Amino acid sequence: MSIINITNLYKTYGSGESEVKALRGLSLSVDNGDMIAVMGPSGSGKSTLLNIIGCIDKPTGGKYLLSDRLIDTFNDSEMAELRNQKFGFVVQDFALVERYNVYKNVMIPLTYSKKQIKLKRDKIGKVLSQLGILEKKKAMALNLSMGQRQRVAIARAIVNDPDIILADEPTGSLDSDTGSEVMDILKKLNEDGKTILIVTHDMNVASYCRRIVKIQDGKVSK
Ligand SMILES: Nc1ncnc2c1ncn2[C@@H]1O[C@H](COP(=O)(O)OP(=O)(O)OP(=O)(O)O)[C@@H](O)[C@H]1O
Numbered sequence: 001m002s003i004i005n006i007t008n009l010y011k012t013y014g015s016g017e018s019e020v021k022a023l024r025g026l027s028l029s030v031d032n033g034d035m036i037a038v039m040g041p042s043g044s045g046k047s048t049l050l051n052i053i054g055c056i057d058k059p060t061g062g063k064y065l066l067s068d069r070l071i072d073t074f075n076d077s078e079m080a081e082l083r084n085q086k087f088g089f090v091v092q093d094f095a096l097v098e099r100y101n102v103y104k105n106v107m108i109p110l111t112y113s114k115k116q117i118k119l120k121r122d123k124i125g126k127v128l129s130q131l132g133i134l135e136k137k138k139a140m141a142l143n144l145s146m147g148q149r150q151r152v153a154i155a156r157a158i159v160n161d162p163d164i165i166l167a168d169e170p171t172g173s174l175d176s177d178t179g180s181e182v183m184d185i186l187k188k189l190n191e192d193g194k195t196i197l198i199v200t201h202d203m204n205v206a207s208y209c210r211r212i213v214k215i216q217d218g219k220v221s222k
């Protein structure tokens with residue numbers, strides 16, 4: 001069953017002189033439980049696609065069905081809830097809050113959750129130990145290694161139990177060994193049932209995925 005169904009998607013930024021057609025009729029269907037590498041040249045629309053899939057941005061044309069519901073039918077607060085609950089985001093530069101410790105960084109997505117504080121604490125402990133960084137719980141983000149930072153970022157991405165993980169060059173700032181460790185973690189999450197899309201330029205990263213989707217000039221190429 002497909003969790004994401006995109007047909008003939010368009011995204012145009014700006015207008016007139018500054019108009020950029022980032023997506024031009026892109027179609028893509030993602031099965032529940034899939035793990036996809038999204039590859040393609042710089043500027044081909046990969047991050048734009050991920051942002052639209054993750055409800056950070058809206059398309060300017062075409063059809064996006066998320067779990068069989070048309071994305072245009074969600075209002076702003078529903079979009080915000082989807083971003084927070086349905087998707088986990090992992091990016092190249094980790095986007096941690098430097099002056100927060102690990103625990104506080106992972107707490108961020110739970111800020112507005114009505115769960116009891118004890119449940120939140122237990123959940124954070126669980127994801128930190130799942131990612132092998134429980135002993136770093138009190139460490140400041142800025143004192144962590146690159147690999148540890150990405151683990152914290154992944155912990156933060158999964159603390160709300162999202163169905164879908166969207167990773168934009170998650171290994172781009174890592175050396176190849178650390179990158180492989182991060183991919184092992186993502187692979188394990190996929191085996192546990194998460195649907196994962198990973199933008200990457202790295203064939204080794206792509207080799208962890210079940211499927212490669214190539215994007216060129218804002219659409220899927222053969
Ligand atoms: N917020 C924005 N405003 C205007 N143009 C944008 C915006 N975001 C992206 N673009 C443009 O849209 C096109 C696609 O950008 P996008 O970031 O999706 O590419 P990408 O495939 O992720 O590239 P890279 O591999 O370099 O990250 C580019 O021409 C880019 O300059």
Ligand SMILES: [Mg+2]
Nearest residue numbers: 046047048168
């Ligand atoms: Mg990009």
